[in-house]
Amino acid sequence: MELVQAAIAGDRRAIARLITLIESEIKEAPAILAEIYPYTGRAYVIGITGAPGSGKSTLVNQLAKSYCDLGRRVGVIAVDATSPFSGGAILGDRVRMRDLGQYPGVFVRSMASRGNLGGLARTTPAVVKVLDAAGYDLILVETVGTGQLEVEIARTAHTVLVVEMPGTGDEIQSIKAGVLEIADVVVVNKSDRDGAERTAAILEAMLSTRERWAGSGLVYSDHSGALLPRLAKYLGGEKSSMTEETSWRPRVVRTVATRGEGIADLLCAIEQHRQHLLTTREWEERNRLRLLSEIEQVLRRRLMERLLHQVELDHLAEVVNSVLARRLDPYAAAEQLLCG
Amino acid sequence: MIFMNQSHASPPIRVLIAKLGLDGHDRGALVVARALRDAGMEVIYTGLRQTPEMVADAALQEDVDVVGLSILSGAHLVLLPRTVDLLRKYGLGDVLVIAGGIIPDEDVPVLRERGVHAVFGPGSSTQEIVNFIREHVRK
Ligand SMILES: Nc1nc2c(ncn2[C@@H]2O[C@H](COP(=O)(O)OP(=O)(O)O)[C@@H](O)[C@H]2O)c(=O)[nH]1
Numbered sequence: 001m002e003l004v005q006a007a008i009a010g011d012r013r014a015i016a017r018l019i020t021l022i023e024s025e026i027k028e029a030p031a032i033l034a035e036i037y038p039y040t041g042r043a044y045v046i047g048i049t050g051a052p053g054s055g056k057s058t059l060v061n062q063l064a065k066s067y068c069d070l071g072r073r074v075g076v077i078a079v080d081a082t083s084p085f086s087g088g089a090i091l092g093d094r095v096r097m098r099d100l101g102q103y104p105g106v107f108v109r110s111m112a113s114r115g116n117l118g119g120l121a122r123t124t125p126a127v128v129k130v131l132d133a134a135g136y137d138l139i140l141v142e143t144v145g146t147g148q149l150e151v152e153i154a155r156t157a158h159t160v161l162v163v164e165m166p167g168t169g170d171e172i173q174s175i176k177a178g179v180l181e182i183a184d185v186v187v188v189n190k191s192d193r194d195g196a197e198r199t200a201a202i203l204e205a206m207l208s209t210r211e212r213w214a215g216s217g218l219v220y221s222d223h224s225g226a227l228l229p230r231l232a233k234y235l236g237g238e239k240s241s242m243t244e245e246t247s248w249r250p251r252v253v254r255t256v257a258t259r260g261e262g263i264a265d266l267l268c269a270i271e272q273h274r275q276h277l278l279t280t281r282e283w284e285e286r287n288r289l290r291l292l293s294e295i296e297q298v299l300r301r302r303l304m305e306r307l308l309h310q311v312e313l314d315h316l317a318e319v320v321n322s323v324l325a326r327r328l329d330p331y332a333a334a335e336q337l338l339c340g
Numbered sequence: 341m342i343f344m345n346q347s348h349a350s351p352p353i354r355v356l357i358a359k360l361g362l363d364g365h366d367r368g369a370l371v372v373a374r375a376l377r378d379a380g381m382e383v384i385y386t387g388l389r390q391t392p393e394m395v396a397d398a399a400l401q402e403d404v405d406v407v408g409l410s411i412l413s414g415a416h417l418v419l420l421p422r423t424v425d426l427l428r429k430y431g432l433g434d435v436l437v438i439a440g441g442i443i444p445d446e447d448v449p450v451l452r453e454r455g456v457h458a459v460f461g462p463g464s465s466t467q468e469i470v471n472f473i474r475e476h477v478r479k
């Protein structure tokens with residue numbers, strides 16, 4: 001496809017068009033992704049998650065500038081929530097990224113979640129691939145930031161930043177929301193406010209006792225019979241290759257994103273994590289799990305579509321009536337529909 | 341609503357809303373942004389003090405179907421045509437460009453001539469804007 005070749009060559013209009021096609025999940029999307037895939041795998045992906053207003057977009061603005069100054073080409077994907085009522089969305093992350101307009105090496109794309117709940121849009125991992133293939137070697141992905149469990153970013157990024165604000169122990173959002181488990185680096189932003197030091201200390205203490213992530217965050221699945229834990233078991237058995245000494249201990253970094261303070265420390269922590277991944281087996285393990293998880297998600301969606309498609313409408317109407325009349329329970333109804 | 345099949349619906353119209361010029365507030369732009377969201381569109385809101393270069397760059401990267409520009413400063417005869425020219429230069433000639441804010445009636449034909457598709461004054465309803473976009477957006 002001509003558009004794909006132009007995007008790979010770095011044509012920004014082509015990249016933008018291609019993202020729209022992928023995001024719209026048009027019929028040709030799988031073919032496009034197949035053509036792109038051989039060109040991917042070069043980018044380093046950094047995820048930024050955290051409660052609304054914690055300063056994610058402001059941090060992305062600073063990080064993108066810093067990486068650009070280091071000569072990197074930076075892609076930014078900023079995800080915001082789609083309204084469940086209208087299907088529309090206001091995507092406002094660019095307001096905090098106005099500096100990036102002056103950097104020709106930066107490409108910023110806003111995405112609406114379009115009904116997906118895990119903090120990203122369903123097609124965000126595919127859009128990451130488009131930017132990767134187009135030569136953006138550093139990709140920053142900002143999640144919706146509902147303050148809820150947003151674990152999908154852990155399957156998409158190499159390094160996950162969880163952004164926090166100064167507050168007392170029971171105000172710390174990432175502890176409440178249970179996203180600390182996926183953090184590789186915890187950023188205490190707005191450290192110009194009171195209590196930043198204490199917040200950092202509380203987080204340090206929490207992190208020193210937390211569960212190791214390779215066993216929790218990524219493998220977690222609420223589906224019974226999920227392929228991910230099964231394959232992990234098949235490949236590695238119970239014994240994890242990570243011992244106390246080789247496992248990553250998340251860093252806590254304090255920043256003032258609005259003033260660019262602490263950004264150098266943050267870059268340093270990210271680089272340390274990258275080095276950690278590269279020098280241990282975790283790089284390969286994570287990549288394998290990431291790809292498996294992606295395959296599994298597509299597989300689930302396709303299976304579901306296929307099964308639902310097979311349901312005969314007159315049969316469905318009849319079954320629903322039986323359930324309404326209490327002649328059949330919903331579980332038995334589903335079983336009947338499955339059997340056709 | 342629960343019977344709506346998302347995957348077969350056509351993708352949402354994408355709109356960039358920006359406030360051109362150095363002065364003012366963005367209340368009007370925000371009201372329009374909300375109305376468009378409630379009409380099912382995806383609105384990329386870029387905020388205050390945007391230049392034509394910033395708008396065209398964002399429109400390119402976001403692959404929007406519509407650019408909506410709010411302007412209060414009186415520099416509309418310079419800034420709006422300049423934005424249209426940049427969009428064309430970037431190959432975005434098929435993007436619908438609409439403007440709002442304080443624009444004297446006598447300037448409207450000039451702006452239309454220079455490629456602004458519609459001008460909505462302070463008296464316009466958001467429904468008019470929604471309808472105009474739906475009717476004229478590229479297919
Ligand atoms: N005081 C202070 N305010 C900040 C800092 N970083 C961001 N903000 C402000 O916090 C608000 C939310 O920031 P934003 O980046 O949009 O947060 P997001 O919702 O997590 O993306 C904005 O008004 C920012 O200017 C900081 O380090 N200190």
Ligand SMILES: [Mg+2]
Pocket residue numbers: 056057058092093142
């Ligand atoms: Mg944000």
